[in-house]
Structures are given as structure tokens and as C-alpha cells.
Amino acid sequence: MEFSTSIKTKKLGFGLMRLPTKAGRIDHKELCRMVDAFMDAGFNYFDTAHPYMALRSEGATRKALVKRYPRESFYLVNKLTSNFILNEKQVRPFFNSQLKACGTDYFDVYLVHSVNRDNYEKFKKVKAFETCSELKKEGKIKHFGISFHDRADVLDKILSEHPEIEIVQLQFNYLDFDDPSVEGEKCYNTARKYGKDIVVMEPVKGGSLASPPDEAKKFFDELGNASYASYAIRYAAGFEGILTVLSGMGNMAMMEDNISYMRDFVPLNEKEAEAVEKARLAFRGLNLIQCTACRYCLDVCPKNIPIPDYFACLNSKKQFKGWNPEMYYKRVAAGNPAPDDCIGCGKCEKACPQHLDIRKLLKEVDKSF
Ligand code: SF4
Ligand code: SF4
Structure with a gap:
């Protein structure tokens, strides 16, 4: 497979956004073990960002990897x-602090983060693209790109305006493939149309x-005992032009499972692809x-409402029959x-890369419990 960047990597990348923790802190020893297992198996792609792990991912990456x-x-x-x-003045100091x-003296890849229709204008205003191009010329960035969360027409506009973009990081998984708010397939096709290397994020959709619902599990169970995550990751990795698939591995068990089927990656066969469609x-x-x-919504909510945890309660109620979602809800x-307690300010919705109607959904949670 031909790629436009010179990056040589396997189809699994280590997303450093859900690291192992112990007593509320990053478990450094466990993280070192995971980094070692990953490197030993021939993988070499690591993805961090300043906000990950409540601002602690970069430091943990330095200690466990760099x-x-x-x-x-x-x-x-x-x-x-x-x-x-x-x-504009804050871009370089922020980069230097990273x-x-x-x-390190350089990043192999530097992405303008979580770009969407709204913040694209802000990134343009602070000359993010120009500064990143300069940093690339100075050798502080080897490859430049965007991570993207919006619809395909927005991606098309950005890629047409910024041919210097080399990599597009996309939310891409079998559920978002045809989701009208994510447009996984259309975004993938758009990135391919411009000849960009694609990195997949959220292959297991958070x-x-x-852990799919019983209605979906049965199709995978018929195939054997591979993990449900393995079908999702192999699905994403099997598309043309995918440089690597990031997995936010939170513990050694997840890493060992991922390594077991991605060390020598084989795309889904016909039966497996059929099971994914049914799921x-x-x-x-x-x-x-x-x-x-x-x-991301938690960073901006003035009432500190644990929005994703409440949504997880409602999803669990819909998915898992015979389970006690009320108890989990009470715990949250x-x-x-x-x-x-939501005051309806809407700040969360502006921050949400999935464009969820959070205010309405919180009302649904309230009604359901
Ligand atoms: S709309 Fe509600 S949930 Fe969203 S940020 Fe405002 S207070 Fe928080
Ligand atoms: S509601 Fe949106 S911003 Fe908040 S955690 Fe879920 S996807 Fe992220």
C-alpha cells in the first residue's frame, strides 16, 4: 500500500488518552510494561495531546517512552x-511547552486538534496552519495534519484550502461508517480523494x-472467541490508505489482546465482515x-455535570437487560x-465532537431514571 508520508508503522497505534491508573494517578510501572510490550511486538506509533489524562499524558509519555x-x-x-x-502569539510557546x-526536540506528527466547522475559523485566526508549516521547515515537526470531527463537506473545504496537510486523523469505526452526524465513510472518501494518509481514532467508539449489546454479540460469538474489539479494530485497519489505527489501551489485558491479532494483521474475511454488518x-x-x-464537555460545563457518565447509564439501560442500571446511576x-441541574447554557454542545444534542439528552436521562 502506498502512503504519502514516509512513516513506516504497523496498523496499531498506542493512543495515550486512557492510561492505566492506580489510586487516581497514572500507574507508571504498568504504563512502562505496556510500552515495552508494544515496542517488543514491533509497534512504534504513539499519540498524545496536552488535555489527555487531565494534562498528565505528555509527562507520562516522557517518562515511560521518550x-x-x-x-x-x-x-x-x-x-x-x-x-x-x-x-497567534500563544501558538509557539504552547508548542515549545509540549x-x-x-x-523531545521534535514531533514526528503534529495535528491541529479536533477540527470542526467552528474552531477551524479560530485556528485560521491564530494562524495555526502557517505556524505549523514554519515549524515543519525548522524540523520541529516531521509531518503535519489535522484530527477531524465534523461532516465531509467541512473536511473537503479544509483540505482544499490547506494542501500542506499530510495526515487526516478520523473517527472511523463500523458504527460511525454510515452515521449521519459523523459521516465516517464520506470523510474517509474525502481524505482519500485528496491523497492523504489516514489515521483512525475511536475504532472501538470509546x-x-x-462490549456490544446481546443483539450484536451473537453474530460474533458464532465465529469463535476473538474479542469484540478485535473485529472493530480489524474492520477499520482493513481499508486502503489507513496508516494506523489508534487504540486507547487502558490496561495490559487490552494491550495483549490488541497485539495478539494486530502483530500480523489480517483484514476481516467475508464471514467476519458479514457479522460486522449484522452487528x-x-x-x-x-x-x-x-x-x-x-x-471534552466536562472542561466547559459550568455545573460540572458528569455528562458522559449519565449517557453511559442510559445506554446501559437500553443495552443490558437484567442488569441494574439504577444502581449505577445512583453511584454516578x-x-x-x-x-x-443543567442551566441550558449550551457550552457542552459547542465542545462536543459528536455534535450531540446534550441538553435534550440530559432531559431524557432525567426522565428515564
Ligand atoms: S448546557 Fe447544561 S450540561 Fe451543557 S454546559 Fe451548560 S450546564 Fe453544562
Ligand atoms: S457528550 Fe460529547 S463531548 Fe461529552 S463525552 Fe460525550 S462525545 Fe465527548
Whole structure:
């Protein structure tokens, strides 16, 4: 398969946004073990960002990866996140602080983070694209791109206006493939039309596809005992032009499972692809909230409402019969603001990459519990 960048990597990347924790802190020892297992198996692509793990992912990456391995033995990705820059003058200092936090002189890939219709205008205003191009000329960025969360027409506009973009990181999984709010297939086709290398994020849709509802599970169970996540990751990795698929691995068990089938990646066969199609339809029938638990809304909610946790309660209620979602709901609600504490300011909806109608959905949660 031909790629436009010179990156040589396997089809699995380590997303450093859901790291192992112990007593509320990143479990450094466990993270080192996971990095070692990943590198030993021949993988080399790591993806961090300043806001990940409540601002602690970059530092953890420095300690577990950058300080312990020769710099040229891995690819390190970081991102320019709009929340941390108010004007053009702040872009370079922010970038320099990221180099320092990660303990490196350069990033192999630097992405303008979570671009959508609204923040694209902000990124243009602060000259994010121009600054990134300069940083590339200076050798501080090897490859430049965007991570993207919006519809295909917006992606088309951005790629036509910025031919310097080399990599597009897309939310791409079997559920979002035909989702009208994500437009996975259309965005993929748009990135391909412009000849960009594609990196997949959210292949398991924030974990939802790792534990599908019974209605979907049965199709995979008929095939054997591979994990449900394995079908989702192999599905995404099987498309032309996919450079790698990021998986946010939170523990060693997840990593070992991912390594077992991605070390020597084989695309889905006909029967497996059929099972995925059936599972997709089964998911659709349940009308679940398409929240990926990215938690971006929590950064902006003035009432600190644990929005994704409430959405998870409602999804669980729809998915798992015989399970006690009320008990989980009570646990989430204890000590936290309730769904009806929402004052309707709408800030969360502007921050949500999935474009969810959060205010309406919180009312649905309130009614259901
Ligand atoms: S609309 Fe409600 S949930 Fe959203 S940010 Fe405002 S208070 Fe929080
Ligand atoms: S509601 Fe939106 S912003 Fe909040 S966690 Fe879910 S997907 Fe992310």
C-alpha cells in the first residue's frame, strides 16, 4: 500500500488518552510494561495531546517512552488544542511547552486538534496552519495534519484550502461508517480523494464496540472467541490508505489482546465482515447515544455535570437487560450535580465532537431514571 508520508508503522497505534491508573494517578510501572510490550511486538506509533489524562499524558509519555527508548525508534504524535491558545502569539510557546513536557526536540506528527466547522475559523485566526508549516521547515515537526470531527463537506473545504496537510486523523469505526452526524465513510472518501494518509481514532467508539449489546454479540460469538474489539479494530485497519489505527489501551489485558491479532494483521474475511454488518444493524435498532466518552464537555460545563457518565447509564439501560442500571446511576449521581441541574447554557454542545444534542439528552436521562 502506498502512503504519502514516509512513516513506516504497523496498523496499531498506542493512543495515550486512557492510561492505566492506580489510586487516581497514572500507574507508571504498568504504563512502562505496556510500552515495552508494544515496542517488543514491533509497534512504534504513539499519540498524545496536552488535555489527555487531565494534562498528565505528555509527562507520562516522557517518562515511560521518550526517556527509555532511542528517539528514532518510535513515532510521537502531539496536537495543537484550541482551548489552550487565545491568539497567534500563544501558538509557539504552547508548542515549545509540549516539546518540553514530552522531553523531545521534535514531533514526528503534529495535528491541529479536533477540527470542526467552528474552531477551524479560530485556528485560521491564530494562524495555526502557517505556524505549523514554519515549524515543519525548522524540523520541529516531521509531518503535519489535522484530527477531524465534523461532516465531509467541512473536511473537503479544509483540505482544499490547506494542501500542506499530510495526515487526516478520523473517527472511523463500523458504527460511525454510515452515521449521519459523523459521516465516517464520506470523510474517509474525502481524505482519500485528496491523497492523504489516514489515521483512525475511536475504532472501538470509546469502548462501546468492545462490549456490544446481546443483539450484536451473537453474530460474533458464532465465529469463535476473538474479542469484540478485535473485529472493530480489524474492520477499520482493513481499508486502503489507513496508516494506523489508534487504540486507547487502558490496561495490559487490552494491550495483549490488541497485539495478539494486530502483530500480523489480517483484514476481516467475508464471514467476519458479514457479522460486522449484522452487528451494526443490531446497534442501530437500540437507538443508543453516540457519546465516545472523550469528556471534552466536562472542561466547559459550568455545573460540572458528569455528562458522559449519565449517557453511559442510559445506554446501559437500553443495552443490558437484567442488569441494574439504577444502581449505577445512583453511584454516578452521588456527590455529583444531577442531569436537571443543567442551566441550558449550551457550552457542552459547542465542545462536543459528536455534535450531540446534550441538553435534550440530559432531559431524557432525567426522565428515564
Ligand atoms: S448546557 Fe447544561 S450540561 Fe451543557 S454546559 Fe451548560 S450546564 Fe453544562
Ligand atoms: S457528550 Fe460529547 S463531548 Fe461529552 S463525552 Fe460525550 S462525545 Fe465527548
